[in-house]
Amino acid sequence: MVIENRSVRIVGAIRQGRYLCEVRAGQYWRLENLKSFDVISLPLTKSSRAGIKIVNRRKFLKTTGAAIPMTSRLSPLLRSSSLSAEAVSSRPTPDLVALPPRMAAVDPATQQWQQKIRRVGQSNMTEHDPAVMNIEEWADYWHSAKADIVFISVTGILAFYPSKVRFHRHGKFLNGRDFFGECVAAAKRRSMRVVARMSPDLNWGDALDAHPEWAMRNQDGSVQFSDEEPRLFKTCMFTSYMDDYVPAIMREVNSIYDVDCFYTNGWPPLGSLPECHCEVCSKLPPSGTPAYWRVFDDRVFELWQKYDAIAKEKNPNSFFFANLGGNVRGGPNLDRLGKIAAWFQADNQGRTYDDPAVWGCTLQGRVCNAVMDGKFAANVTAAYSTGTVTWRNASKNPAEAEMWL
Template structure:
């Protein structure tokens, strides 16, 4: 890396480039009145936290909401748990982002607006798989476009936060509710597909329609937020590599900053996976600030949020993210600390980060090798087998480059124009099967201008 003078100041406008260290405490429903806010404020001060994300509303409201059917925590009573902690954090100079959760609702919403509930292919409305008091909501209909819009407007009006960040805003799978059926029919002239086969005409249209609908929702929330507070933005929980469902080029254009929600390792995930996320985000966001969310608990198949990961695991995961431009963000679910063993190691990491902040800003990659990742290949060639047919070949090359100590960056296949690939001398295409004629021409131009190309298996 080298220092990039062009990134001095705040090139994206607003506050987005300023925070270097983030924290999130996600209120549990019984936290109001049952946790010690000063405990967290003292911890934030020791860690030199610049920005904090706090649960505000959606599935559960932690402030005195007036939006109809916005469920308030049973423990909230006449308190304002979100607002009180937000004011204290602001007094310490922190940026505060409100977190909302859009994926579930309570029985009263089901009773009043059954059309807001997610519907399976068999026609049944779907309960939350881990909490039967909740119903899953449809992400593409009135629950998000009307109800959650009202929630976001209320939060921004009352608290003027730096932004709103939403968990599970894109839904919990394919929905067959009446709104999805009608809207997809109007878009495509077809019925909703009953297959995941990307070669099926209806499935291909559904992929396009769903992305269009979600980006429409993103722009709606952003516009309504900025109508109230021009210095704020909607920041989606979205993005990543080839397996991401939303086009990362469009995400990179829309997002003033982005948060990589990759909380930890599970299964056989390699130790460099967090840094890979940083490279993938950087491929489309350029020099915008990117933040890496990490958990302090176990991230295996069955996650227990009160568990504690080993010190070495936390250090390794966070360090690999920092090495690839991710600014650290720890997340703690439930403000009552049952097992505090994670706190000293996170404090050590953050104090080191603060002491070395000068060297972690305004950096420009010096890598001359680009590893291409392709969402269109994963979507239209990989389908349900995308992990094996598309992601695994990429992971293999990633591991080989790491072992060979070859500096490299990730390259998005929708950004193969000369401006974006000029820094590279070699491009690697690991089984990038779906390339357009225009993309092939771009690669031919790259080679004609002296670049090297490595392409494997069924590339193009």
Template sequence: MRWAQLTLVENDPGRYDPQTEVPLHHRSAWMGDADPFGQLFDGCRRRNMVVIARTDPHAAHQDVCDAHPDWIAVDANGDKRRHWASPELWVTCALGPYNFEFMTAVHKEIASRYAVDGIFGNRWSGSGMCYCEHCQRTFRAATGLELPRTTDPRDRARRAHLAWQEQRLFDVWRLWDREIRAINPRARFIANAGGGALSPLDMKTVGELSATLFADRQARHGLMAPWANGKNAKEYRATLGRKPIGGIFSVGVEEPYRWKDSVQSEAELCIWVADGTANGLRPWFTKFSGTLYDKRWLDSVEKIYTWH
């Protein structure tokens, strides 16, 4: 099976985003009253395509912060965290009610309205240490300790936090999967998770929870070896057994500037995807934006998919 991923940007929703009735779920200013995502979904179904929706709960707009300031991540100084790349946004806490309540409602609405085959959660596991009121209270109730102020693994609170954080993430993973399957038993929550020996989550548990996983290692950068993609496949195979695994690859450059409308050379695309495929990853290209400014990548991906 071959996969394609279209990640829509802010000026796309007038054509592609879903409608929503969940309070505080952001709607693009360009969207209008139509249901463009529904039209895209219907078109895919007419072509007998599997459809997986993608959510990203790691940031929120000002109206969310105004209505629920407790949903916003807090740094060690007690300040709410602005987004590092989009300062008009706020970074959300992954371990409190934003994920457990708000995003649960979002996922249930998507599963009910569109009958997608799964929901892929991007950046669902948080953006670093959070000291919000929910993290403080929940961690204290679970461990009897205050949130750690050090990264020293010898610190008792630090060790307890690592275990507590992992448990909270697995709890919300199970919650989303359960709620989605209650609506559509054939659908699953698919976490953007995993990283082999360096993963912050226990990969044995990840393998047990997952029906499938996609290695989100979109391209190499710097001096990374081309066989690094095959390493991703081996790490996934070690915990998922014979479950299907995919390898997400970007048609754009993945250097620090990471301009998403860029296009890599055919040789670079082919060697990266070939090494992953040889080790069991199913190819999955991702394209950011619904507008094609540079079409040079189309023939390259067509050749890869024809061969596969």
């Protein structure tokens, strides 16, 4: 397409009659009222600018749900254009305004520590690890992989340190050992930072007996239990479990260990909105409705800020962040969270039945860049197979593992 002797590359159709165009590298305009490629009808004079709106790349990704077609798909249409240079020259000069730079320059001296991270290591601990895992070898492995920071399990339903918080059950192989503390010390000796990894979405029967109000409930009032381990009940995010129990663990860890930040896996809920009929949730709008989503989003935002403030009680450079899932799916309001989140944690462990291809991860990356405004983001991918049969029981093909990285 040519506008006043300028070469204009169409990079995407927002919807019929409206296109995102690139006039020069990194400069974009949104052109409206484009009826076809043969006839340009754009009210672009200084007296009437209704047909042109400035939109930066981040805003475009944030406010539109359309995929950007490849330019090559549009080339046949461009070649078929009958627009002549003479016809173009007779039109008013377009009043085009250059967009601001895509991202402001970052001063390394004032850059937050997490923005300097380039590689993250994560080994999820199991109950048996305190009895058999060689901590020095574990730390040497991640250091040799040039990891800048490692996730270490505080609780994966079981405590990996001698916690004094009630209902924070110790693993049967812990035997009073401070396994978490030893891992933290080994990482720090190798100049690796530490993420304290927590899983607040499940707990055991003794907690349920003492606090039945903590459980998610079915419509008939029965407790919702884990599909993988029926002894574990699902905790409700609208109860005091999230207000009292989780902060108690965070404060205990913060008071004892030199951790750099806190992370929750399994919260907020991923993919679809939770459906709970406990006493608290029965007073909320029905799950799956826009009204419920607004209440859900407010609660996520409230707890995120609460946990972030707790993380900063010991160190103002610490923070809280959470698993925000994989691909591009509904969940918390990412635009809203992006304004307070210091770290966007994407979770794309590999191909599954729901996510058969890698491009879902790339789409999430676009969304992430749009909402985080240059702040840190990382993607989790797995060394194990994610197929239905071999889930976490076999290694991933090396070529595929490299592809995800």
